[in-house]
Amino acid sequence: MKQLFYPLIVVVTALVVGFGLSYYSLEDGRELTATHYGVWSGWPELGTAQIDPYSRAHLARQGMLPLGKGEGVRFAARKDAEDNWLRGDCRYTMQGHMPNHALWTVQVRNPVTRQVYGHVESGQMLFGPNGEIDLTIAPQVQPGNWLNTDGLERIELLLTLYDTNAFSKLGSEEIALPQLVKEAC
Amino acid sequence: MGRFALWFLAGLILGGIIHLSVILLVPNFAERDAWSRLAKIAPDQAFIALDHGNEELARALQLDPALSYGVCQFDLARGPMFIDGKLPHSFWSIAVAARDGRVIYSTTSRAGSGDEIKIGVFNPAQSRLLAEEGLDIGQGFLIVNAPSDQLTAIVRLWPDHDALRQRYDQALESISCTQDSVI
Known part of the structure; x- marks a missing residue:
């Protein structure tokens, strides 16, 4: 029995480390490699032929249609500016400027099932005098620009900027995407 | 110890x-990647507009509900592929992606080609033949070199209004995706 102890240690350690690390690096741990812009995080390099093996594995596992870098960039937000989880029964404001683009969209979805419950696009928006956006994200109808959360408990926002070169230029790390502030719950 | x-x-x-x-x-x-899911619905050598009402597919492929999508799957082992079509005057983009999700090539309506898409996709051997022997291809085709054979062309088209979706879907399905070397 004692002879089996050490080989067993090797096998158990290898399996736990091998599969555990793989699962972590494709799920929660993937956030560690994301580029962050305030509350938004994403992988601007994802849509290129030179993506790293982790991103390839992530794409295969997620099953999503890839978005080429020349087409656009997608960011996700799961927390507000105060680092609290986004909730569908709260009211948030999204204010600021978007980097150069042809079109942008914001989706609200369930972070687990990925079911989309509402979306808005730049073509429907009212903009401020300097091109700034002021969008209210809430379960009840709001004046001005409004995105319905459908009252979900936990939500995730997806911001997609189409035809933007802002993230491939030098100094792109200085870009400020619109902030997400909780107003009330 | x-x-x-x-x-x-x-x-x-x-x-x-x-x-x-x-x-x-x-x-x-x-087995549940984008290629496998699309293989079940995409016809051979033709663009298909993805059904907006199919929530399961939209969720799996993580489609943006603001856009209309057209996809064509093809295999360069059978010959180079030519994508040719004209789209409505709105924002559109096209990506050619490998089976593993890598995007080989992408461009948008703002890149200067107007509303026309003219792309020829070649694998390395076909690219060599193209350079050495000069295959007969239509005028104005942009040549894309793909490192692998199994590819998906994805066109994203933005309908300014929901009422335009049906017409835009027809436009997506009218894009040709064929191995005919002369178009």
């Missing part, structure tokens, strides 16, 4: 090898 540490270290190294193998092999064995 020293012996335990040695065996534990061996476990860690083996674990690292397993980890790297899993990461490298996942794209080859994924």
